[in-house]
Amino acid sequence: MNTAILEKGQLKKELFAFLIITFAATILLSFVIYLISGPISFTPSRLWYISFQACMLIPATVAIFCMVYFKSKALTTETKIIFTFFLIYTVLFIFESYFQPITGTVGMPIVALHPTDMNIPLISMIVAILGILTVIILNLKKKWREGLEPSKLVFGKNLRNYLIIPLILSLIIILNYILNYISGLGVPTKEFNLNLFFSTLIPSLILSFFLLWPNYFGEEYGWRAYLQDRLFPLFGSYKGVLLLGIIWGLWHAPLILVGLNFPGQPVLGIGLMIVSTIIMGIIFSYAVLKTGSVWIAVMLHMLVDTIFPVGQYFIATSINPIFSFGTGIYGFAIMAVFALILLKFKVWKINENITLTE
Numbered sequence: 001m002n003t004a005i006l007e008k009g010q011l012k013k014e015l016f017a018f019l020i021i022t023f024a025a026t027i028l029l030s031f032v033i034y035l036i037s038g039p040i041s042f043t044p045s046r047l048w049y050i051s052f053q054a055c056m057l058i059p060a061t062v063a064i065f066c067m068v069y070f071k072s073k074a075l076t077t078e079t080k081i082i083f084t085f086f087l088i089y090t091v092l093f094i095f096e097s098y099f100q101p102i103t104g105t106v107g108m109p110i111v112a113l114h115p116t117d118m119n120i121p122l123i124s125m126i127v128a129i130l131g132i133l134t135v136i137i138l139n140l141k142k143k144w145r146e147g148l149e150p151s152k153l154v155f156g157k158n159l160r161n162y163l164i165i166p167l168i169l170s171l172i173i174i175l176n177y178i179l180n181y182i183s184g185l186g187v188p189t190k191e192f193n194l195n196l197f198f199s200t201l202i203p204s205l206i207l208s209f210f211l212l213w214p215n216y217f218g219e220e221y222g223w224r225a226y227l228q229d230r231l232f233p234l235f236g237s238y239k240g241v242l243l244l245g246i247i248w249g250l251w252h253a254p255l256i257l258v259g260l261n262f263p264g265q266p267v268l269g270i271g272l273m274i275v276s277t278i279i280m281g282i283i284f285s286y287a288v289l290k291t292g293s294v295w296i297a298v299m300l301h302m303l304v305d306t307i308f309p310v311g312q313y314f315i316a317t318s319i320n321p322i323f324s325f326g327t328g329i330y331g332f333a334i335m336a337v338f339a340l341i342l343l344k345f346k347v348w349k350i351n352e353n354i355t356l357t358e
Contacts, residue, residue: 006233007357014070015230022062022222023251026055030254040259050097055255056215057090059222066226078138078147085131089124089214096121120211128211135295149292152225156293165287165296166303172338173307176325177315185324186316197314204310208302216305220297223248223281224288237348241285245278252277262321272322275332280304282339289347 033051040048064083067075075083096102105119138144139155148154155162180186190196223244231240252273256262262269287296311326318324325331 008234010070011230011234014066015227015234017069018062018066018222018226018230019247021065022059025058025062026251027254029055029058030258034258040255040263052255052260053215054094054097057093057218059226059251060086060218060220061090063222063226074150076147076150078144079151079153081138082131082135082148082153085127085134086214086217089127089131090218092121092124092127093214096124125211128214132210132213152221152229152288152292152294154293155295156291158290161287161290162296162299165283165290166300168338169283169300170303170307172335173304173326174311174315176331176334177311179325179330180318181316183325185320185328185330186318186326188312188314189317190313192316193314197310200314201307201310204306205303208306209299212302213298216298216301217294220284220301221294224284224297225294228285228288232350237289237350238343241282241348242278244285245281246274248281249274249277261327265322268322272329272332275329276327279332279335279339282342283335286342286345286347289350290345 029051033047037045037047064087066072092102101121102123104122106122106125135153138148138153145154177186181188181192227247228240228244231244234240235243249270252260253270256269256273257266261273284297284300287300288294290296308327316326318326318328320328322328323330325334
């Protein structure tokens with residue numbers, strides 16, 4: 001059995017550098033957009049939708065910067081290739097979204113992330129497609145996979161979990177929307193129609209996989225790869241995943257304070273967001289530990305965000321965002337049962353193979 005030897009002081013330096021820069025960048029961006037556009041309303045402006053996506057790109061961007069600055073051994077040639085595609089996309093997305101598309105936009109029948117504006121900048125779209133195809137190609141050859149393994153960019157092991165965990169999570173989320181409709185705690189934005197729900201969801205997921213993966217990678221590489229790999233050795237898996245969930249939730253605080261998710265309830269909204277991110281963080285972290293890959297967390301995050309608007313359209317939108325199933329406290333309770341079950345598995349004993357030095 002291999003034992004990893006890590007330096008405690010170095011882990012703390014990397015941890016604090018990542019957190020300080022990530023939170024500072026997110027707060028600054030949110031503050032600037034707030035000054036320009038005002039608080040988030042029930043129908044957020046296009047500028048706020050762009051900024052939601054820009055915020056999602058921050059954690060991975062900072063993680064890559066920290067890996068370069070601290071000279072991480074995980075920066076293999078294969079890893080650098082994938083990081084390059086992500087960073088090029090990030091720069092292009094910021095320019096084409098906040099200023100103007102370089103060569104125009106393409107209309108897409110997609111509802112994830114931006115349900116009111118389906119026009120995607122063409123150059124950003126091409127880079128995203130080339131990037132995910134490169135990820136797939138680099139996972140085909142054993143030598144390349146070995147180069148991706150230290151950075152968790154390999155597809156990993158126990159690949160059946162790519163089917164099992166997303167399927168269970170999807171069923172729980174869909175059940176929550178149906179319970180909202182049945183209980184009268186929600187009504188569909190358009191109409192209750194499960195056929196339209198699934199016929200819209202499936203193509204949206206496919207398009208999200210090819211076109212929007214950098215947005216989800218932007219969050220998940222920061223949280224479930226970089227931050228997780230520093231919190232778990234320092235605090236243990238159970239305390240680490242709790243801290244990770246709290247940090248993830250607090251990172252959303254600037255946006256919640258200006259009206260996201262729980263409009264009119266900023267303090268309670270932040271609390272509920274933290275509860276949500278702890279629960280979802282356990283599920284996502286379990287999946288990463290089980291497979292050794294960040295890509296399953298990217299997939300799960302994409303799944304949750306894509307089901308959300310489709311479920312609102314064709315099953316039920318919560319009348320009260322707090323006292324409801326889905327994104328309300330009743331939904332959190334159901335999802336928490338799944339998370340607690342996952343905490344019982346031996347995969348959390350990863351720290352038995354880690355030795356910390358001063």
